[in-house]
Amino acid sequence: MRWIKRITLGLVVFLILVFSVAWLRGNSLPVHHTTTVAGEVNASPEKVWQLITTVPAQTTWRTGLVSIEPLAAEAGKEHWREHLAHNQTMDFVADETVPITRRVVRLDLPDASCTGSWIYELTPGVTPPTPHVSITEDGNIYPAIYRTLMNDVIGMKSNLNQYLTDLQKAASRP
Numbered sequence: 001m002r003w004i005k006r007i008t009l010g011l012v013v014f015l016i017l018v019f020s021v022a023w024l025r026g027n028s029l030p031v032h033h034t035t036t037v038a039g040e041v042n043a044s045p046e047k048v049w050q051l052i053t054t055v056p057a058q059t060t061w062r063t064g065l066v067s068i069e070p071l072a073a074e075a076g077k078e079h080w081r082e083h084l085a086h087n088q089t090m091d092f093v094a095d096e097t098v099p100i101t102r103r104v105v106r107l108d109l110p111d112a113s114c115t116g117s118w119i120y121e122l123t124p125g126v127t128p129p130t131p132h133v134s135i136t137e138d139g140n141i142y143p144a145i146y147r148t149l150m151n152d153v154i155g156m157k158s159n160l161n162q163y164l165t166d167l168q169k170a171a172s173r174p
Helices: 002-028 045-053 055-060 144-154 158-172
Strands: 032-040 065-070 079-084 088-098 102-107 114-124 131-141
Touching: 002 144, 032 158, 045 055, 045 114, 045 131, 045 158, 055 065, 131 144, 131 158
Parallel strands: none
Antiparallel strands: 032 131, 065 079, 079 088, 088 102, 102 114, 114 131
16 A cells, blocks of 8 residues: 555656646746748649638638637627637637738737737749748747647647648649
């Protein structure tokens, strides 16, 4: 029986140590971050733009996106809720839309642990008419533990890379 107590105590101490190190690591990382991914998309700029801006249709091509719920426009801007895998929801507002060149989408969750915007930019690609697409995340992650997870475990570019990969696949379909 004593060995069970020692193992349990050891596990508790180990978990406290891991949590403490992760918290300290997170506190050493900046709250604000900016990260970009970019690549060529083998389709017309119009098709790529349609995929990016036709939000309800993204459920057919985006990994982990279960459904889209339109919300009331915010100051005349497109507003929606994404229902993601694992019962997670995120609200967004399209703050800026410049046809076929630039779209800025803001996370719209008051008092959220993460805030920020995603900037989608289309420029002429190496092989016209295919566009070069860059996606920039300009955000803040407030809890130190989340900063550690995103920086050291999940990866700051993982969501952006997944979106770009999904976009490239969807654009290549007839």
